[in-house]
Amino acid sequence: MLATCQEKASDTLAHLAGAGRALCLTGNRHFPAVPSRTSHRRVLNLEKVTIMAKVTFLGTGAMGSRMAMNLLKAGHDVTVWNRTPETAAPLVDAGASQAFTPREAVEQAGVIISVLRDDDASREVWLNPEWGALAGMPASAIAIESSTLTVSWVRELAQIMSSRDRPFLEAPVSGSRPQADNASLIYFVGGYEGYVDHVRSLLLQMGSDVFYVGSHGAAAMSKLATNTLMGVQVAALAETIAILIREGVDVVRVLDAVSGTASWSPMAGRVAQSMLAQQFAPLFPVELIEKDLDYMLRSADEAPAMPAITGARDAFREAMAQGLGQEDMSGVVRLFVK
Ligand SMILES: NC(=O)c1ccc[n+]([C@@H]2O[C@H](COP(=O)([O-])OP(=O)(O)OC[C@H]3O[C@@H](n4cnc5c(N)ncnc54)[C@H](OP(=O)(O)O)[C@@H]3O)[C@@H](O)[C@H]2O)c1
Secondary structure: OHHHHHHHHHHHHHHOHHHOOOEEOOEOOOOEOOEOOOOOEEOOOOOOOOOOOEEEEEOOOHHHHHHHHHHHHOOOEEEEEOOOHHHHHHHHHOOOEEOOOHHHHHOOOOEEEEOOOOHHHHHHHHHOOOOOHHHHOOOOOEEEEOOOOOHHHHHHHHHHHHHOOOOEEEOOEEOOHHHHHOOOEEEEEEEOHHHHHHHHHHHOOOEEEEEEEEOOOHHHHHHHHHHHHHHHHHHHHHHHHHHHHHOOOOHHHHHHHHOOOOOOOHHHHHHHHHHHHOOOOOOOEHHHHHHHHHHHHHOOOOOOOOHHHHHHHHHHHHHHHOOOOOOEHHHHHHHOOO
């Protein structure tokens, strides 16, 4: 098990702290591999990813395009690949190179960042035997999966990367399009901690915080926990607003008072405003919060039942059935307020 391997890695690092250098089972010129007690190969080059890295982005949707743009603005050599190539045009105009396949896109990369929709997209883009990224990934590169994914897929991908001796971190983000625009995303990072320092400065050119949370899967869990708390709250807020309207109270005034209590959250203000103004231009769309609640429930293993999360997931699912999938998640209020 990877987790066991990494626990051993931590032990080993602690054990060797006095020596100031880790012993590694496998590794490459740029990144030490996960250390093991059984190995005697020294890692000679612990140099960090240079500030001006060659970075490849796989996926230039709403989030990936903004992250890539920030690295371009910072002067990095950026290559992009997107399933729908036209979407990457603004990045190419800003100086990015564009590749025809993920495999081609990563061939010269030092860092590979994927920002894809879901598990299926991630699996296909990394593992397609003909044109997938893993087939072209150099041994000197590090892969960073920044999509929001299930824990089980992240762990499976980590094992595949490990079996090919490829450094791999998961780094999903909290924050939406505005935070991606102004480089204030929050990164949750999982994997071998020894790799994190190599990419921290790069991530901080797209975000404001980098939290290392544990072995592979811990970051997916952090991200899904974040969005679960958000999604349940958004669904509850939608129903609450519907009930306030039904009772004929001044909704704005009531919510203004509620916002002064400990029950309110920073996100609730933005979402309530959007629900009351009936403005549903997508920041975080219904179909993505439905996916994330569903991914969270896959970790629940159906026992015991999780009625709050299931109820919220089903509300967003119903919104999708009513054609609201691409609206902002606040659009779920339209199920309750006509
Ligand atoms: N939007 C947010 O506020 C936000 C915030 C935090 C985290 N996230 C997470 O970040 C990830 C990306 O979100 P986003 O908002 O950027 O989504 P998006 O705008 O829908 O972009 C999705 C990306 O995935 C690609 N893709 C989808 N299915 C694919 C497939 N089968 N094969 C190859 N590529 C595929 C899309 O390519 P095409 O252009 O060809 O469709 C696009 O590049 C998701 O995991 C999401 O949950 C989003």
